[in-house]
Amino acid sequence: MAAHLTEKTADTIEQDNAAFDMLIEQKRYQMLKTLLLKEEEQRLGQLESYFNNPDAHAEKIAQVLPQALQQTDTTALHGALSDTVQSCIIESIQENPVLYADALYPVIFPAIKKSIAEALKQMMQSLNQAIEQGFSLHRFAWHYEAWRSGLPYREVVLRHTLAYRVEQAFLIHRETGLLLHHVSLEDVDAQRDGDAVSAMLTAIQDFTKDSFAVNSDDYLDMIEIGEYTVFLSRGSYAVLACVIQGIAPYSLREKFDVILHDIHQQYGALLKNFAGDSAPLAVTEPDLQACLLAERKQLDKTEFSPKYILVPLMVLCAMLAYWGYDNWQFEQRAADYVRLLQHNQSIVITQQNYHSGQLLINGLYDPLSEHPDTLIAQSRLQADEIQSHWQAYQSLAPVFVEQRLKQLLQPPPTVSLTLENNRLVITGIADDAWINKLAIITPAIAGVSGVDSDKLQSYQQQIEILNTQIKNIAVYFMSSSTELTEDQAQKLADLVAALQQIQALSHSINKTPHLLITGQADVTGTLEKNSVLAQKRAAIVLEYLQQHGVFIDTNVKAQLGQLNKEGTTQRKVSFAVLFN
Amino acid sequence: MKILQKKICLLGDFGVGKTSLVARFVNNEYSEKYLTTVGVKMDTKLIAVNDELSIKLIIWDIAGENSLKKISQTYLRGAAGFLLVIDGTRMNTLDGALDMKRGIRELLGDIPFVVLLNKYDLTTQWELTAAHIERLNTPQEQLFFTSAKSGEQVEAAFNALSYVLTL
Ligand SMILES: Nc1nc2c(ncn2[C@@H]2O[C@H](COP(=O)(O)OP(=O)(O)O)[C@@H](O)[C@H]2O)c(=O)[nH]1
Ligand SMILES: [Mg+2]
Numbered sequence: 083m084a085a086h087l088t089e090k091t092a093d094t095i096e097q098d099n100a101a102f103d104m105l106i107e108q109k110r111y112q113m114l115k116t117l118l119l120k121e122e123e124q125r126l127g128q129l130e131s132y133f134n135n136p137d138a139h140a141e142k143i144a145q146v147l148p149q150a151l152q153q154t155d156t157t158a159l160h161g162a163l164s165d166t167v168q169s170c171i172i173e174s175i176q177e178n179p180v181l182y183a184d185a186l187y188p189v190i191f192p193a194i195k196k197s198i199a200e201a202l203k204q205m206m207q208s209l210n211q212a213i214e215q216g217f218s219l220h221r222f223a224w225h226y227e228a229w230r231s232g233l234p235y236r237e238v239v240l241r242h243t244l245a246y247r248v249e250q251a252f253l254i255h256r257e258t259g260l261l262l263h264h265v266s267l268e269d270v271d272a273q274r275d276g277d278a279v280s281a282m283l284t285a286i287q288d289f290t291k292d293s294f295a296v297n298s299d300d301y302l303d304m305i306e307i308g309e310y311t312v313f314l315s316r317g318s319y320a321v322l323a324c325v326i327q328g329i330a331p332y333s334l335r336e337k338f339d340v341i342l343h344d345i346h347q348q349y350g351a352l353l354k355n356f357a358g359d360s361a362p363l364a365v366t367e368p369d370l371q372a373c374l375l376a377e378r379k380q381l382d383k384t385e386f387s388p389k390y391i392l393v394p395l396m397v398l399c400a401m402l403a404y405w406g407y408d409n410w411q412f413e414q415r416a417a418d419y420v421r422l423l424q425h426n427q428s429i430v431i432t433q434q435n436y437h438s439g440q441l442l443i444n445g446l447y448d449p450l451s452e453h454p455d456t457l458i459a460q461s462r463l464q465a466d467e468i469q470s471h472w473q474a475y476q477s478l479a480p481v482f483v484e485q486r487l488k489q490l491l492q493p494p495p496t497v498s499l500t501l502e503n504n505r506l507v508i509t510g511i512a513d514d515a516w517i518n519k520l521a522i523i524t525p526a527i528a529g530v531s532g533v534d535s536d537k538l539q540s541y542q543q544q545i546e547i548l549n550t551q552i553k554n555i556a557v558y559f560m561s562s563s564t565e566l567t568e569d570q571a572q573k574l575a576d577l578v579a580a581l582q583q584i585q586a587l588s589h590s591i592n593k594t595p596h597l598l599i600t601g602q603a604d605v606t607g608t609l610e611k612n613s614v615l616a617q618k619r620a621a622i623v624l625e626y627l628q629q630h631g632v633f634i635d636t637n638v639k640a641q642l643g644q645l646n647k648e649g650t651t652q653r654k655v656s657f658a659v660l661f662n
Numbered sequence: 663m664k665i666l667q668k669k670i671c672l673l674g675d676f677g678v679g680k681t682s683l684v685a686r687f688v689n690n691e692y693s694e695k696y697l698t699t700v701g702v703k704m705d706t707k708l709i710a711v712n713d714e715l716s717i718k719l720i721i722w723d724i725a726g727e728n729s730l731k732k733i734s735q736t737y738l739r740g741a742a743g744f745l746l747v748i749d750g751t752r753m754n755t756l757d758g759a760l761d762m763k764r765g766i767r768e769l770l771g772d773i774p775f776v777v778l779l780n781k782y783d784l785t786t787q788w789e790l791t792a793a794h795i796e797r798l799n800t801p802q803e804q805l806f807f808t809s810a811k812s813g814e815q816v817e818a819a820f821n822a823l824s825y826v827l828t829l
Contacts, residue, residue, distance in 0.1 A: 258740030260667045260720060277667065281704040281720050288736035289702075358666040358742070514786060542786045549785050553814065591786060598807065605825055613803050637792045642803040644821040645711050645828070658807065660788045 246328035247376035249310075252280050253345070253366055254321045255356050259284030262320060262356065262363040265370040283323050287314065303335070315342045319353035324373050331377075338373060345369050409439070412467070416441040419461035419468075429454050430475075441468045446475040483529035490523050491516075497538070504531040513591070514542035541590045548580050548587075549659050555580075557623060559653040561604070564618040566626060574623070577657060578630050584659055585634060593661040597636040599624055600656050604649035609642070615653075616640035623655045634659075664715050665708070668827050669740055671722045673766065674747030675758040679780040682810035683747065684723050687820050692811050702737055709824045717824050735769060743774040743823050750779045750807070751787040756794055763798075774826040776804045778819050783809040 116123075132138050151159065175182050227233075250266040261280035283305075290302040305312040311330040315322040315338045322342040326334065345366050346353065352362055413436065420443070423429050433444040441463065447454050454472055458465055484501050493499055497510035506524060517540050524533050555577050557570040581597065588595045601620030603612035620638040627636075643652045672680040681703065685691045688705045703723040710716045724737050738744075746763055749755040759777070766773075777800050779790060795805065806819035 255740075258667075258669045258742075260669060260740070275706050277706045277718065277720050278704040281669070281722060282702075285702045285704070285722070285737060288739075291736070358668050359664060360667060361664065546783075546785055593786065596791070600807075609803075609829070613801075616803065639802040639805060641806070641818070642822040642825060644818055645709060645825050647821075658782070659785060660790075661786050662788070662791050 244328055245377045246326050246330050246334075248324050248326050248334070248374045250325040251370045251373040252276065252283065252323040252325075253363065253370060254280045254284060254323060255353070256284075256316070256319055256321050258356075258358075260356075260358065260360070262353070262360050263366045263370055265367065265374065267374055280323075283312070283314070284321070287321070313338055315339045317342045317346045317353075319346065319350070319356070322370075322373070334375065337375070341369050341372055409436075412436075412439060415462040416467070419458070419463050422457055422461055423454055426452075426454075426457070439467065442470075443468065444471045445473075447472050483527065487524075487527060487530070490527065491520060501530075502534075504529065505534055506530050506532070507534045507537075509537040511539045511541070514540050541587055545584055545587050545591075545659075545661075548584050552577060552580050552584075552657050552659055556654045556656045558650065559619055559655075561649060561653065562607075562615065563653075564615065564622055566622055571626065574626060574630070578627065578632055581632055581634055581659070588661065591661075595634055596660045596662060597627075597632070597634045598658045598660060599627075599636060599638045600641050600658075601638070602641045602652055602654050602656070603643050604647075604652040605643040605645060606649065612643060613640055616642075619653075619655050663713070665718050666715065666828075667718045667720060668742040668824075669720045669722065670823065670827075671724060671738055671741045671744045672747060673724065673744055673759070673762045674778075675749070675752075675755040678747045678749040678752075678755050679810045680723050680745075680747050683745075683778065683780060683808065683816055684721055686810045686813050686816045688721070690813070692813070707820075709821065711824070711828050715828070717827060719820070719824065738766060738769055741770060741773065743776075743827055745776055745778055745819065745823060747778045747780050748790070749781055750790045751781050751784050753789045753794065756790065756797065760797065774823060776806060776819050776823045776826075778806050778808045778815075780808045780810060782807040782814065783812045 132142075247267070249270045250264070252264050253262040254260070255262050259281045261277045264276040264280070286305065287302045291300070294300075301314070301316055303314050303316075305314070309327055311326045313324045313326065313330065313335050315324075315335070320342065322338055322345075324334070324338055348369075349363070349366060352365075356363070416436065419441070420431065420434060423431060423443075423445075429445060429447045431443060431445040433442075435442055445454065455465075455468075455470060458468060484499070487499055487501075487506065491499065493508075494510075494512055494516060497508060497512050497516075500507050508520070517535070517538065520533070520535070524530055555573055557566065557573055559565070559570075560567075581595075584595050599620045601616040601618070601623075603615040603619070605612070617638070617640040620640060624636055624638055672684065674680050682692060684703075684705050685693070688707050705721045705723070707719050707721065708716055709719065722737060722741070744766060746759050748759045763775070766775075777798055779795070782788075798805070804822070806815045806822070808815040808819055810816060
């Protein structure tokens with residue numbers, strides 16, 4: 083047994099020992115682990131409990147969710163969310179559709195409005211085209227037009243067979259209305275200054291927007307002038323205006339929009355920083371050239387068939403017959419009324435005709451008798467069947483004319499009026515105000531064919547003549563100098579004389595003269611320096627005048643120099659007289 | 663040669679002579695006939711600054727309204743400078759001008775301008791005195807006594823504004 087035991091045990095013990103060793107190892111390892119990782123283990127435990135607690139978990143995720151969404155790959159996110167979001171929205175709309183309708187209204191309504199409007203426009207345009215092209219009489223009509231206008235037939239045909247062509251394109255800076263670039267077809271003489279046109283187009287847009295636009299994003303997008311249409315496309319910095327001759331298809335507008343968009347994409351920085359120099363924007367030339375499109379009309383080849391027109395023709399005849407009878411009756415009544423007027427001796431009919439069921443009548447009547455319109459009551463016409471224009475007239479006998487003149491003009495006692503061969507002759511001295519009145523009233527007086535006022539003088543006229551002399555006097559200076567040279571000072575003698583005469587005359591018109599002395603400098607150098615120079619020059623001249631017996635109230639002013647002018651003509655002091 | 667485009671506006675009461683001044687400056691024309699400006703009228707004029715640079719003025723003549731409120735303010739947008747026109751024979755046009763100047767300052771900030779005291783040919787009907795002019799609070803160099811009729815100082819005024827626009 084022992085042997086057996088021993089025998090047996092030798093094996094087992096070895097095994098047992100190994101197992102024991104392992105156990106010990108494990109224990110040690112466990113202890114080591116606890117020793118080393120105790121803290122981590124606790125934390126792991128916490129984490130685990132945190133993950134098992136949905137409330138705590140949700141709170142943490144809520145904190146990082148926005149940031150996480152920002153960082154995710156958007157396409158992946160969209161893919162993952164789209165189905166869910168879709169079904170959410172569908173479910174929610176089914177639950178409460180009104181809420182959604184309210185929220186979307188401001189977005190959808192303008193869009194719908196716009197798309198309906200565009201669809202209508204497109205329909206109208208194709209309708210117009212259809213009507214225009216449906217008629218096959220055009221060849222006959224063109225011959226007639228060519229014969230009537232004297233244009234070669236070929237040219238007329240060309241004009242009619244060309245559906246449209248874009249003749250000019252303007253690229254306009256939105257903020258200032260300044261022209262950025264302009265292209266036009268070779269045979270189009272852009273008669274007007276492109277810059278002015280550009281400014282004008284901008285003003286028109288502003289004007290219509292201010293006057294009619296209800297919403298801030300409503301803009302004028304089309305202008306029609308005779309056979310021309312202007313399409314306006316709008317980008318953030320520039321407006322593209324294309325001038326189209328003929329029937330402009332609405333699809334063109336999309337093309338222009340795309341071109342303008344491209345221009346913005348390519349040259350956005352240039353457009354944004356534009357400060358008046360348009361030379362760099364010549365790069366848009368190819369884009370603008372691409373706007374100059376054209377298309378020929380599709381001509382209807384079918385022959386004209388009378389059966390299509392028979393029924394309308396009959397209807398037309400019936401209408402004409404009825405209208406003719408009605409018209410004939412009206413003309414009878416109108417003729418009666420005209421006879422009534424002619425019977426009256428104070429009335430002169432100068433013009434009469436019929437137009438769309440109305441009697442148009444122009445004439446003269448003497449205000450002393452009844453007004454012709456009061457006679458309508460005695461006729462068989464209604465007041466709204468008559469459009470009349472009556473002017474008062476007066477007798478032209480010279481006695482009456484002279485009397486009327488005196489009454490109207492009320493000449494001062496220093497003036498006499500006479501009529502010689504229908505011409506009014508005026509002599510004497512008068513005040514300016516009266517002379518002005520004369521010029522306004524006299525031409526309107528019947529029986530006066532002209533006025534001779536050569537012998538009429540005014541105090542003001544004499545003063546103005548002197549003032550013109552004074553304005554023509556200027557004294558000049560050397561560059562940067564304020565010295566009044568001898569030869570320049572001599573000119574001031576004339577000034578002194580003229581000023582003294584003006585002073586004497588001004589008593590008669592009860593006004594006080596003031597002298598204005600303006601000093602000026604050229605544009606070389608700084609503004610400040612030139613301003614001081616101009617001031618000093620004026621002051622020096624004033625001093626001179628005062629030393630030479632001029633005692634008029636005086637104001638001194640300085641003035642900026644001008645570009646592109648000779649400096650020698652700018653360094654000066656000049657004069658003028660004013661009254662108060 | 664470089665060309666700079668600049669938009670400038672004429673401002674001032676009804677009938678002070680804005681349209682006439684532009685006609686004189688651009689075409690050297692004058693007509694007694696009073697043509698009411700409807701909406702806005704544009705003209706252009708090229709001014710050589712020196713051998714390398716020219717300024718092309720795009721001149722906006724805005725309809726004769728008596729206050730800036732009535733003028734469509736969008737017309738003023740993008741203007742580089744303006745000419746304020748006063749009729750020297752009608753004192754009340756000064757107040758209008760003062761209002762407009764204030765308004766445009768609010769709208770466009772401190773942009774260059776010149777003041778034109780117009781109809782200077784009507785010497786004896788002149789009403790503006792130095793005291794009135796002082797109310798404009800404008801440096802003398804920017805004041806011009808102009809006449810669209812005789813042409814005096816018209817070019818000088820436009821030209822001086824152009825000069826300031828190049829600085
Ligand atoms: N005497 C004189 N009349 C002027 C002058 N400038 C304009 N006018 C007249 O004043 C009226 C109004 O001028 P206009 O240019 O139309 O004024 P706007 O309304 O400011 O454009 C017209 O009858 C002109 O002939 C001027 O310098 N002198
Ligand atoms: Mg005007």
